[in-house]
Amino acid sequence: MAGGAGLLGVAGGTASAASGQPDPSFETEQVVGDEDWMYDTIQAAHDDVDAGGRIYVTESYDSANESFPIVLSNHVNVTGAHRGSTVVDAGDSGENVFEIREGIDDGQRPYPLTHAIQNLRVEGGEIGVLISPETSATIQHLVVRNTNSHGVASLDQKGNSGVSFMNYLHNVHVFTVGGNGFHLPFSGVNHASRLQFCVAWDNDGIGANVGGYGTHIAGGVYQGNGHHGIRFAPGANQFVRDAYLEGNGDDQRANEDHEYSADVQVHNTQASIENCYLQGAGAGGRSERGVDFKGGINSHVRNCLFRNHLEGAVYVDENSTQCDVHMESNINWDDTYLVADNGDRTRSEGEILPTDLSSTPGQYAHDSGYDDGTNTSSGHPEQAVWHDGAWYTWGGDVIRPS
Structure with a gap:
């Protein structure tokens, strides 16, 4: 290849550039593979490329030459030829495979430079891709x-300062890992994260363990994971829609701290579950609950289909408040839908489900609910409206909460 011309007509560099070849330090693209004019390792190419440049990893790349972790701190785009043929294999190194470090600080808004990793297969190691921290990173294909x-x-994980938010994961498939498929906890300040059309299948932990504010999951498959399919942890405005969830919870922990496995668990946060298919029985395991509100706050589940959950479709615990189970919009193919309602002001389509309204004050003017018959003249459940500190039933009863 004349003049050391690189792939796609872009000059490539080596650790020791050949005579007449452009100085690698001026390159905006470097190529990694087994040709003489290519870099042997992704790390070496990264260390020579300009900020905002691209590292193209060919199918001939041999990760046996690499020292792990591969540390990305130069806001580069690492692109493989194809995720089926370009393999980064860390084997039993005990190190993370990729680490994205030194995220963009507030003084660099609106983030003109950021990292991207795409079109690769990552094998072995400790964590496949560690974002620690970064803003607006793209991990896809x-x-x-x-x-x-x-x-x-x-x-x-490394004591770095900064925050991680607006990170975008698209069409990322995670299989048979020893921890969680996707681990984006609140402690990592994972606000506004996006998981679009991702897959977490047959992993030992949770399919997607996510926290923070404004975390959204759109589409994708979460199946056969050892614990929950998706777990929303502390934060708010967390959302999953159009997802397929099946057979999560093979590791059912039958002990004094037993926690029922769920396709989706909402734990001490506010989250919405919409338009999902939740199948309890699957080749990978058996989800005991479809949706488990465990300290859910103003959360809801709507327009979903449930089937084959050992403990039923939806469970609302005593630490949950203002959860809406939208009973009319969901389809359940089993005998039970609402397994238990132990929560505060649990609702369906905005109305408080039948309860003793004398112990349940309204939340706002004209709030609507059903008394379970404890306080009605008829002794039957009746609809009531909250006004000026009391519930007024259609039958004429006035119920004042104590």
């Missing part, structure tokens, strides 16, 4: 398999 810990994680 990636397969991650057989890591000792999580597949993709955004957390402060």
Whole structure:
């Protein structure tokens, strides 16, 4: 290849550039593979490329030459030829495969430079891709398999300062990892994260463990994971829609701290579950509950289909408040839908479900609910409206909460 011309007509560099070849330090694109004019390792190419440049990893790349972790701190785009043929294999190194570090600080808004990793298969190692921390990173068209810990994680593992938000994961498939498929906890300040058309399948932990504010999951498959399919942890405005969830919870922990496995668990946060298919029985395990509100706050489940859950479709615990189960909009193919309602002001389509309204004050003017018959003249459940500190039933009863 004349003049050391690189792939796609762009000059490539080597660790020791050949005579007449452009100085790698001026390159905006470097190529990694087994040709003489290519870099042997992704790390070496990264260390020579300009900020905002691209590293193209060919199918001839041999990760046996790499020292892990591969640390990305130059806001580069690492692109493989195809996730089926370009493999980054960390084997039993015990190190993370990729680490994205030194995120953009507030003084660099609106974030003109950021990291991207795409079109690769990542194997082995500890964590497949660690975001620690970064803002507006893009991880897409990636397969991650057989890591000792999580597949993709955004957390402060290395003591770095900064926050992680607006990170975008698209079409990332995580299989058979030792931890969670996607691990984006509140502690990593994972606000406004997006998981679009991702897959977490047959992982030892949770399919997607996500926290923070404004975390959205759109589409994708969460199946056969050891614990929950998706777990929303502290934060608010967390959302999953159009997802397929099946057979999560093979590791059912039958002990004094037993926690029922769920396709979706909402734990001490506010979350919405919409337009999802939740199948309890699957080849990978058996979800005991479809949706488990465990300290859910103003959360709802709407327009979903449930089937084959050992403990029923929806459970609302005593620490949950203002959850709306939208009973008319959901389809349940089993005998039970609302397994238990132990929550405060649990609703369906905005109305408080039948309860003793003398112990349940309204939340706002003209709030609507049903008394279970405890306080009605007829002794039957009746609809009531909240006004000026009391419930007024259609039968004429006035119920004043104590």
